[in-house]
Amino acid sequence: MTLHQRPGDDGAAPAGPTSSAGIQKDNQLWLEDGSIILVAGQTGELFAVPQPIVSVDSLEGCPVVRVPDAAQELSHLLRYIYDGRSFIISTTGRPDFVKPTFATLSALMRLGHKYDIPEAIEDASSCLQSYYTTNFDVYKRLRQRDLVDLLFELREEDLDADAIETVNLAMLTGKHSLLPAAMYRCCQIDSDELIDGVQRPVRDARTVHLNADCIRLCRRGREHLIKACGRVLKVFGLLESPVRCGRCAPVAKQEGAGSIHDIELQLTTDPLELMYGSDALNALCSRCQTSMADHLAAQQRQIWCKLPVYLGIDDLEGVEMVAPSPLEGMDWAA
């Protein structure tokens, strides 16, 4: 049995007819030749599937198994089981293919772990990895809103909650390569929110939390990132400016003095976002512009490679950062 239709935009399974027991059937997963009924969630949604499992009840002539999982999440897993990876990954270039949502991938990883389906974890995590990357070049492209290679539908307003959930999923499933980028994002979340949890603004009213250990790692990571930010700012400043030419050195010095003057505004937990102001760069000759940009890029690549150490996850398997160099065609002054 193969299902080709995808659920609606919000990931909800399309409503189907109601059974004689007053429980809603899932339109796509209610198979007329099904031999077992799964009742999912508290509201009760029915899936008729052709596998024999130990049953506890019966309905419409079929044995019934009640499962505690949310109906929507279980429907994602069942569709993955029937369709395989083409449910979330465009393997055949189908024109009607719609990228999965974060919620779909999250459900596949969680239930894949619960029901021991490693393929679901593998495929869902590979989609998440397209955003929570270990590759610096990919990361910088994503920060510059180049989302062309992204394998799932990104919702800007959910990014903080998604990052927290990704950390939890990576810890649960051992997909540790998702951690550096996800935890880096968590380090940008307000301290109170990091402790109290972040409420999802759109999908549902759920609040997502990090556990105490991960909160501790992120707090430690924030301290390292602020220090790293200070080191990057030295490049702008008087101490480590790479600008040496007689014409540009005084200009760079003036810019450097300016950046030290308001250093408290520039010290953040996000040193990878630091860019040269275009005014400052335009005042320099092209050679000095290149030299400044190269210097900043080198500093940021170093920070990227040290992220696992900053975040206290360098002893976890699979956490290997990639920072190819040089970065060609990147607009560092953007």
Ligand SMILES: [Zn+2]
């Ligand atoms: Zn110059």
